[in-house]
Amino acid sequence: MHVEPQKFFLMPIPPTPNGRLHLGHIAGPYLRMDMLGRYLRTQGHRVDVVSAVDGFDSYVLWKALQEGRTPQDVCSDYHRQIAHDLASLDIVVDDFLDLVQGPHARRHAENARRAIERLVERGLTETIVEKVLYSEKTGRYLAGAWLVGHCPQCGAGAAGYFCEACGAHFRPQAMVEPRARMGDDALEWREVESLFLRIDEEEPLLRSIAASGASPRFMDVVRRFLAQEGRRVRLTAPGEWGVAWSADRFGNPRVLFEAGWEYALTCGDQCASEADEMHPMYRNCDTTTLVSFGIDNAVLLLAGSAAVMGALPDCKPFDYVLTNYFYNLQGEKFSTSRLHVVWAADIVEATPATSDAVRYFLARESPEEETTNFDVDAFIAFVNDELVSTLQARIHTAGAALDNLSGELVQICEPLSGELAAMLEALGVSFRLNAVTVRGACAVLLAWTMRPGIDLSDAIQAYGWLKGLACIAAPVMPRLANEIWWALGHDGAPLQAQLWTATRPRGGLAVRQWFAPLQRDSLDRCLPAGQLRERSAAHA
Known part of the structure; x- marks a missing residue:
């Protein structure tokens, strides 16, 4: 089915640069917005993701006092570290601005003051x-x-x-x-x-x-x-x-008093200037706009930002919002002051866990409807049972069959093509702009992964299953999806418009390892000290 390309401006809520991002931050506004952006790109849409750090939050002053630094230094340092945390989990932000200092600071201040005037x-x-x-x-x-x-x-x-x-x-x-x-x-x-x-x-x-x-x-x-x-x-x-x-x-x-609207103006400026187009937050612009945030910012973004943007004669509020509740760690609220955290980059840089594995687990447990929890043992079981023993094993079986088609021109055949079309429709429902559910997207991915009645040792069936897996997994596990897409004979990231195109498979999936088994000890380097003490006491 042909999809007319559209333009989207996505703004994950600017994080306060008084510390790094932990999994509680990631599981809420950042991963969900990234998954939506990736899904829209598989549809052929143009997606611009622009955000910033909320450098004028008073918590930056408090952090500067604690660390004996200037607030400007604190903002600059954590701006860099936050960008690294996002990139470590493959969360794409096309422009990530520091609006306290640097090339965009003056424009940000002028935008905000002029709006209030x-x-x-x-x-x-x-x-x-x-x-x-x-x-x-x-x-x-x-x-x-x-x-x-x-x-x-x-x-x-x-x-x-x-x-x-x-x-x-x-x-x-x-x-x-x-x-x-x-x-x-x-x-x-x-x-x-x-x-x-x-x-x-x-x-x-x-x-x-x-x-x-x-x-x-x-x-x-x-x-x-x-x-x-x-x-x-x-x-x-x-x-x-x-x-x-x-x-x-x-x-x-x-x-x-910053409430999100001023960031929408400046981040939207950046989006418009790079594309040489109309500001996405203007009323007569055809760009669809979205912002993501948690319940702690509900008043700021829903009442404050929407009211201000709606009152400005040439502006509009965000068209859609992605909201979330809190995400806990081992049954307790993430706390940077108590160091009850798992930092985003640490879980993939200091342990055998991969970005794709962390993303899939966080999305499956997403706090989109209520407060949810990162349980370490549940994460380990998920990786070992569902990813290593099941998904990876099935990809290896399909990959071995795919190698028999290397260089031949192949396309998806019935009945898989009809079943895949139905799955993609269900995936589209999960990414409806006014009701995004990444949990729903994960359910579609699991259903396709475990689809009954398919013989993955049959080369043609394996080809169709792998193509569907690449497209459905693209928002959740982009590294895995891109590698499968390449092995099937495509270039770049998965596009649904190319799904039915015949390709010449390159193969190479049968021996590739995406996920490694985890043990509790292998995660120790990223877990809070309190969790390690509790485990040591339990085994004493």
């Missing part, structure tokens, strides 16, 4: 006086990373403006039992003026968010926020680290 000019903003704790000793406003306490909605421990437990977003003065994170005393409540966007019509915004693919639970978070804040979205915050805005009438410095 236009909202002010259109009479869509309100100035609200609020109270923030201020330290005379350090000169810090206790907001963002510097403020801890308990969520006013669910009572869980919270920091800054957000509650990770329930997704709530609130003003600093609403924090229950507020206190300084570190080093700030002589505290006083100080009045500050903050700029907010006023949302005059809530229902059109909610309809737009729902149409973008936000789940009912995410919608509930947004509705609670809009009711709590009187349909207002924050645009500025007190402080000096960020894109500067004019001081308030009390003399307090202010910066723009």
Whole structure:
């Protein structure tokens, strides 16, 4: 079936450069967006993936204080390390920007300031006086990373403006039992003026968010926020680290409160300039846009970003959103402060595990509908039983049969062609833009892998099965898919338009090893120290 090529702009949410990426980060917005991008490319679409680091997050300041470095150095260093973590798991980002410094920093600041100026000019903003704790000793406003306490909605421990437990977003003065994170005393409540966007019509915004693919639970978070804040979205915050805005009438410095929309403008600029085309976030642009993020950013991206972009006369919100919940490690939340983490690059660079194996397992366990968990023993069993003993063994059998066709012109025959078409249709359902499910894509991959009634020792059947495997596995296990595609006589990455084309197989799959057996000891170099101590105690 012919698919008309389309243009897509994908923006995985910018990570904060206060540390590396761990598997909890990867399993959420980054792997899912990469899989969608790879699927769209197999359809022949043009896909631009552009993101950045969220360098003006106050957690960068806290990290700089901890490490005795400037925030600029911290941002630059972790920008590089995050890029390496993404690349180690074959997560493609065409442009990954540092907007604190470097060639795009000025444009980013100009984009953000001009957008807010236009909202002010259109009479869509309100100035609200609020109270923030201020330290005379350090000169810090206790907001963002510097403020801890308990969520006013669910009572869980919270920091800054957000509650990770329930997704709530609130003003600093609403924090229950507020206190300084570190080093700030002589505290006083100080009045500050903050700029907010006023949302005059809530229902059109909610309809737009729902149409973008936000789940009912995410919608509930947004509705609670809009009711709590009187349909207002924050645009500025007190402080000096960020894109500067004019001081308030009390003399307090202010910066723009980043909520994703400003990154959409600058990352979209990069996408447009490289292709010499219209900005993808403009209303009359035919590029389809998507953003991915977790529940901790639901208010920022669904209410804040969508409201701001919708209020700008020539812009549009993201067309679609990919959302996720948290991903735990051994039943507990990933924690960089406690070093309860598995760093993304370490699991493939310090152990026998491969990128394809990690990607498949994370996708199969994706937290797309609820919080899920990376269990080390389950990962080992998955690699050993499902990949080494089953998938790899079946590829070896099919590869040996394929070698008998080396150099001959071959194509997929019935009944495999009809069955494969049905599988590809199911894969397409998994990647519907308003309901992406990478778990569903993994289920299709497993069904094709274990397809009954096929004789993989028969060369023609092996050829058809391998072709289907390459196309279906391409979003999940790109290295495996590309090698199979090449062995079948194609070049480049799998394309569904070439699936039915006759080729001359090159072979060579019968002895290739993609997956190695794992043992618990072989993963020790990437596991948190606490897990190693627990295992040692259990065997003592």
